[in-house]
Amino acid sequence: GENVEQHPSTLSVQEGDSAVIKCTYSDSASNYFPWYKQELGKRPQLIIDIRSNVGEKKDQRIAVTLNKTAKHFSLHITETQPEDSAVYFCAASTSGSARQLTFGSGTQLTVLP
């Protein structure tokens, strides 16, 4: 089955700096890659997703890049703010949808004021 590895497990950045979180996947048939943000004690919420027919997607300060050849995808957050502090999860699916997602282990991002 699919295996998704996520790095780093913890990341601290100064407010205003950029943060990058990386994930690799094992199944070359994977074609849908969402990212979820989970604040302490709350539910995971989708922040951005990308499908395998595009290499990059942006939404304001957040971007995701996908390298299908290397089987890795990354989340980029620019101009970080304290409210960006949370656990971020990547995930992958071969179904092109939220069906049967395999999640990474999560990255605890701390933005220092």
Next chain:
Amino acid sequence: DAGVIQSPRHEVTEMGQEVTLRCKPISGHNSLFWYRQTMMRGLELLIYFNNNVPIDDSGMPEDRFSAKMPNASFSTLKIQPSEPRDSAVYFCASSLLGPGDNSPLHFGNGTRLTVT
């Protein structure tokens, strides 16, 4: 929309007792998922339903776990008998999946289960 609604928010029970977790998906969604979250294993898919039918239950850890979806607006996850290692946060999520409709997962607020 109120989103995915789960109950209870917290459950503390003794080993050996039966536990029932409840979920109401977003109206109009045709797929429902149960996930378990622990520090050691992260977010794991236990089972998912499509149009009230269980499609993949390969993530259900053992026979002590069972899930039902009697109608489009309600699902339960039952653990009988419960064990301390079942302690985790259990999330229910729903989505609208199908040709031309692939919404993301919408998670509920979770049930924090503690088995002593």
